[in-house]
Amino acid sequence: MHTIAAKAVAFGEALQPEFKAYAQAVVDNAKRLADELMKRGFKLVTNGTDNHLIQIDMKTSHDIDGREAQDILDKIGLTANCNAIPNDTLPPFRPSGLRIGTPAITTRGLQADDMAQLAEWIHQAIVKRNDAAALQQLKAEVVAFAVRFPLPSDAANA
Numbered sequence: 001m002h003t004i005a006a007k008a009v010a011f012g013e014a015l016q017p018e019f020k021a022y023a024q025a026v027v028d029n030a031k032r033l034a035d036e037l038m039k040r041g042f043k044l045v046t047n048g049t050d051n052h053l054i055q056i057d058m059k060t061s062h063d064i065d066g067r068e069a070q071d072i073l074d075k076i077g078l079t080a081n082c083n084a085i086p087n088d089t090l091p092p093f094r095p096s097g098l099r100i101g102t103p104a105i106t107t108r109g110l111q112a113d114d115m116a117q118l119a120e121w122i123h124q125a126i127v128k129r130n131d132a133a134a135l136q137q138l139k140a141e142v143v144a145f146a147v148r149f150p151l152p153s154d155a156a157n158a
Helices: 002-014 017-039 058-062 066-075 103-107 112-127 132-146 152-157
Strands: 053-057 081-083 097-101
Touching: 017 053, 017 103, 017 112, 053 058, 058 066, 058 112, 066 081, 066 097, 066 112, 066 132, 112 132
Parallel strands: none
Antiparallel strands: 053 097, 081 097
16 A cells, blocks of 8 residues: 555656656756766767666776776765666676766756766766875865755755
């Protein structure tokens, strides 16, 4: 019964007029982030996106696997997850791909104009992955930025 209730809530939210604007913002953010990442030399599996997900071929882009990229981004406060890509030659626990989605950041209020900054932090973290001081500085920048966009539960309690 809890699954039925959850679906009912989700369908109810999807019927609201503001959901269409939210869904469009999710896609707009993903498209802009994909473009910004490609400008910085990241090879995307699909050379862009038409939905909420971006899949980066990290092996081709920066000669690291997706797990290492995931761990690097985690160090600066950005969440992504490693993921296999088509015809991946690496093992499942250390795949070539890195998957990034935009629903969570859109829910927090980020807009398409914020995607260039996000792409730059991702790029800098990967390029400077062996520089602990640089990663600490990037983390401080990400944290300072993120507090401007509170989590929905935090905003309701403010």
